Amino acid sequence: MGRTQCDVIWTPGHCGSISGILHQPPRGVLAPMTSGEAHYFARRFQVLWIKSIGSRVMTSALLLYVCETGLPVARATSPSMRSRQKQSQIYRHYHASHLSRPWLTFLQAAVKFSSAHNLRVAVKSSGHDFLGRSTAPSSLLIHTHKFQNISFVGSTMTVGSGVYAQTVYEQGKANGRIAVGPAAATVCLGGGWVQGAGHSALSPTFSLGADNALEFEIVVASGELLKVNQKLHPDLFYALRGGGAGSWGVIVSVTFHVYPTFNATSSSIYLATENNTVSASLATLHAQHVFDWDSVNAGHYMSVIRNTSTNASIFWLNAYMPNTTASQSKELLAPFLNASLALPGVSLLSQDFTYGDINDALFQDDDSVGSNVVVGSRLIPAATYRDSPSTVGEVHKKLFGKRIIGVMVAGGKVAENAHISSAVHPAWRTAKIHLISFGTWDDSASLAEIDQIRHLFQKVQLPIMEEIAGPNAGAYSNEADVLEPNFQTTFFGPNYGKLSAIKSKYDPNDLFIVGAGVGSERWDEWGLCRV
Template identity: 60%
Template sequence: ACAEPRRACRNVPGSPGYPQAATWNAFNATISGRLVSAVPSAKFCADRLGGCTDAEWSSALFRNTIPGAMISGDVPLYSVEVQTVTDIQAAVKFASRHNLRVAIKSSGHDSSGRSTTAPQSLLIHTNKLSSISGVHMNDLYQQGKANGRITVGATAATVCAAGGYAPAFGLGADNVLEFHIVVASGELLQVNSVSNSDLFYALRGGGAGSWGVIVSASFRTFPTFNSTRALITLSATDNTAMAALATLHAKHIFDLDATRSGGYFYLHRDPTTTASSMTLESFLINQTVAQSEAILAPFLTAAQALPNITIASSTYTSALINDLLFIADDNGGNNLVGGSRLIPAATYRNSPETVGKVYQQLLDSGAQAWVINFFCQVADNAHIDSAVTPAWRTAKTHIILSNQWLDSIPLDQIDAARSRFKRIQLPILEQLSGPNAGSYSNEADVMEADFQTTFYGPNYRKLSAIKSKYDPNDLFIVTTGVGSERWDEWGLCLV
């Protein structure tokens, strides 16, 4: 049978086809009363001056339990707090039957707002599926520890299972063995390299929220191991010193590759002085503290010989990797604008001086930078047939830029920050990445102009065809997701 053609707009309150209260109540009865209103979390304090505290305001663990964990009013109308696969299927079928906008939220760890910035929608909230797709990485790491195993994941408390990267084992998408997913028809599908293999291709790197509601995922695990976490902060008194330090670091960025180790480094500029800092957070696999110090010594010794550079702090901690990755909570509820690019390994090999110059220019422009150092197995897994954009396989780092502001900042200054990122900072960063560079869609610019190229590369045409097969009416539309170019910014009307 032919699929029903896409309707021009989703039903919203006031539309002739929008469900009446009796219809919502009847639906709620079929899902054991798990339908709730989703309201912005700030609403509870809006009319109670002094009646609320901000004790949990920035806690991501607190926020991910709330279906409307946003400051603004751009949240779904209703949320199904699903506890079973049947709940998910009922919600999907109800939304399809009544032509409703759908959003999916697990932990809500999503800088693009795909999980909650969906006004007039029905939210499918999977946070209570804590034994399957709603499990936090902290819990997964500790469960793995009990069994002597580790899986590829994130260094964040509230990120839920399905993602991550590691120089030792590759991307999270490289290590998925199977999914079970509820698709737009309401059917529960087994998805792997044999069953529904085209959807398996799409789910590994083809973007979040575009394909259905994942209810379980099976990951490859690895024997756990000891690791040393080195946390080192270097201070520079002026721009010239930071440029020299950044150039030196670019020359030494491959020092960790021999042990297939990686980590992060952060660049921060003091807004009140000319001083800046570089903080390195390295995870050295199967290395003792002494061995880790020896690996980092060439860079640190050379850094201390540079004018106006000092080591402000240095700590080394050795433990099981499961414990080193543990983070008690994440900081949420921040205001920021920014974006990211994948930087080719060739840039660091061939042009370290350019790296130093670009880092200095980014700090001068007001950006803070968070850089993820990987490569190794990520590159070696290029043979895997998945939707991961090829830019990942040749990249050495992923650089994220952020510009933050306080709640009290006026709108014109916020607009100026966005303009500064687009007009000044992104072109500076693209001196390293080159044109048509890739990016990680989960830590990117929500208003990325050419998201098809930036996030999906040459895979977009194939992904679009798979989308049409499994979701012909675009039930699952998210910002910068496959097929979203057909819809307005809220996913409510075709354009």
């Protein structure tokens, strides 16, 4: 059985009650441009148009860059669910329309319309999706950005699915509360972030975003608005907390547990290393010290950025230490920093300690566009860092390409919450670090070169990462490779069977189908024909 793809259904006579709120995306270079836009696309869009490989909407590997940044963006949808897009099929992807009005009745009508016409539905909140799940070919794209409600009642916060993290932190500070949320300012807590598990610098203190979700309002495939919590539709509540973004319906709002705000120190250290061997020694040293900051439940990020022309690298560490002053944070980081500077070939570039309200410290600006990047990741067990720190260093050395990031947001409360019944991958409960590798390319790269980089993680980087993650290890589904051949195990582990049954119950016709999402194995790479 295939999807509806003909243009006739978008005419007023067929669209009925939603005809006035449908918008067809501009057709890329075929649409008129201002002189500024033309200049912007002169270099960028030719690459997007001709070399669109992969399934990213965070990056210009897609024809549709959907992060709203105020800069001109290409709007021609890139549809690939799991593999490369074919040049000859580009022109049939402009049938996607999107719903932007916030009224609930129109949202329900749109979902019912899609169900009646067997249309695939894609859901976009802010578009921060490394797997391309917030866009799709020949589909109805529902944009939830205008669900902007936010309210605080006691220890709870209810947010619309279009509310940015920056707004949450600003309003949280005003209300004396802090929510577990992401670092990037324009990620929406009520979108794909919480559905994928939702990591945060506060996760060691308060656990994952999914663990703090108390209730959802969601429009499911039937068009019905459901209130979902531990007592109402508990199976769907299970799925929405970690069962993957875009697979369950259109989230209208989420209620989270929030906490009294507090002061914290954000610590940032930049070190320069002379070559890969020195960088590997520094990575080993970091692995040896990674538990030093557990006493204050610190969440921190580590990044190694290599200069490919000289083999020198920049090592960056950014730690968030709750209820800790700047001087206390400096003291806690001193053993690692002093040992690092004792290594030959390591020098300190800068260090900074900023103390203040945690709401001010958490989010980071995310105003970049047009990067050519694909990612892959694994959750690395805490036991690896305790027992084999030197192996961690060697793996980092093998992975040094352009950039790797270690996201130290597990352990602590994440591990303690292993008893919670949710779809969060069990690997989160034993992990210490979410390790990400990046593959990048220049705009001048050939199609063959991009294709090689596109598959670099599965062919080269993953076997290396498995030296510390182990075989069949889990990954954080929001920051991972959509080409995972066994995504059921990698993203969902032993939860997949239960999730598949829940999917069949609430979405029997797979209206909401996304790349590497629950049920996607039943569809072709375009999500248009059953296999």
